[in-house]
Amino acid sequence: MPSSSVEPNHFRKACAQFATGITIPTVLGSDGKPHGFTANSFTSVSLSPPMVLICVDNKANVIEHFRAASSFAINILEAQQQALSNRFAGRGHDRFEGVDWKPGELGVPLIEGAIAHLECKVNQVLEVGDHSVFFGEVLFAQFSDGAPLLYFQGRYESLTS
Numbered sequence: 630m631p632s633s634s635v636e637p638n639h640f641r642k643a644c645a646q647f648a649t650g651i652t653i654p655t656v657l658g659s660d661g662k663p664h665g666f667t668a669n670s671f672t673s674v675s676l677s678p679p680m681v682l683i684c685v686d687n688k689a690n691v692i693e694h695f696r697a698a699s700s701f702a703i704n705i706l707e708a709q710q711q712a713l714s715n716r717f718a719g720r721g722h723d724r725f726e727g728v729d730w731k732p733g734e735l736g737v738p739l740i741e742g743a744i745a746h747l748e749c750k751v752n753q754v755l756e757v758g759d760h761s762v763f764f765g766e767v768l769f770a771q772f773s774d775g776a777p778l779l780y781f782q783g784r785y786e787s788l789t790s
């Protein structure tokens with residue numbers, strides 16, 4: 630197989646031209662505690678059955694909790710939740726400290742103020758390059774009105790209209 634000559638930083642910048650929302654995928658760990666991280670790799674995959682995916686860096690500490698879990702939640706962030714996005718991308722602190730959340734139907738952590746919550750049963754996990762792709766079948770979904778937090782060219786953005 631030919632190896633790519635695309636330099637990593639160049640690849641990152643090209644991909645950063647794709648504007649995304651921001652999610653916090655969460656699981657309830659076998660330690661009984663909520664765990665989660667900031668992710669913009671979320672994608673809807675299939676309508677029937679309803680399926681989504683997230684890509685998790687194999688080097689992330691949080692991945693062990695996702696590998697051990699049979700279900701996860703996707704929390705889609707609202708425009709004012711930028712601090713929460715930074716908090717769940719940072720290290721050296723308890724990410725859930727002071728964060729309002731409640732267990733969903735599957736017991737997965739649902740973060741207050743998110744504009745959508747998707748509760749997923751893990752369908753399959755594929756190792757692709759340096760990430761693991763977690764596919765989830767959506768068993769419960771809720772959403773509310775509200776503007777999304779956006780991410781473009783490495784910066785947070787919001788809808789202007």
Ligand SMILES: Cc1cc2nc3c(=O)[nH]c(=O)nc-3n(C[C@H](O)[C@H](O)[C@H](O)COP(=O)(O)O)c2cc1C
Nearest residue numbers: 666667668669670684685686689690691717718720
């Ligand atoms: C805007 C944004 C999007 C991110 N998207 C992802 C992602 O899709 N997958 C991923 O593995 N890490 C992503 N990260 C990085 C993780 O949030 C962070 O590196 C991860 O939580 C590592 O922490 P841990 O090793 O303590 O688990 C993103 C970070 C930011 C700020």
